[in-house]
Amino acid sequence: MSAPAGLAGRPASGARPPILEHPRGLRSRPAAWIGCHGNPDRCLAIGGWRSPICARCVGLLAGYPLAVAALFVFGPPSLERALGGALLLVPAAVDGGAQALSAYRSTSARRLVTGVLAGLGQLELLGGITAALLRAVHG
Numbered sequence: 001m002s003a004p005a006g007l008a009g010r011p012a013s014g015a016r017p018p019i020l021e022h023p024r025g026l027r028s029r030p031a032a033w034i035g036c037h038g039n040p041d042r043c044l045a046i047g048g049w050r051s052p053i054c055a056r057c058v059g060l061l062a063g064y065p066l067a068v069a070a071l072f073v074f075g076p077p078s079l080e081r082a083l084g085g086a087l088l089l090v091p092a093a094v095d096g097g098a099q100a101l102s103a104y105r106s107t108s109a110r111r112l113v114t115g116v117l118a119g120l121g122q123l124e125l126l127g128g129i130t131a132a133l134l135r136a137v138h139g
């Protein structure tokens with residue numbers, strides 16, 4: 001008896017493994033709420049516990065408070081920091097993009113780290129753009 005399609009793991013040929021996409025109703029609630037695929041293969045596993053969202057999303061959520069801390073350390077957001085925030089998105093884009101387009105397979109640790117950088121980058125980018133727009137409108 002063979003495993004159902006999508007559950008057989010990495011193909012022996014070395015081709016890109018299938019990405020399991022669970023229907024929204026089968027995802028964990030946190031995963032469905034934030035729009036995460038919740039693929040158990042990509043969730044953090046520590047001992048017998050498995051995170052309900054993927055490692056990248058855990059990293060994103062961990063990066064957001066770092067962006068708030070950056071406000072206290074570096075002051076109000078600026079357009080220069082927005083550019084830095086955009087650069088922080090690049091590792092996650094490269095890591096995720098390479099997985100989508102090739103046989104490259106990332107690791108949970110790599111997804112977590114690139115997710116943290118991307119979470120910090122997202123808020124730096126949005127904060128910097130918002131600050132620049134507000135300065136343009138209000139002077």
Ligand SMILES: [Zn+2]
Pocket residue numbers: 035036037038053054055056057058
């Ligand atoms: Zn996710």
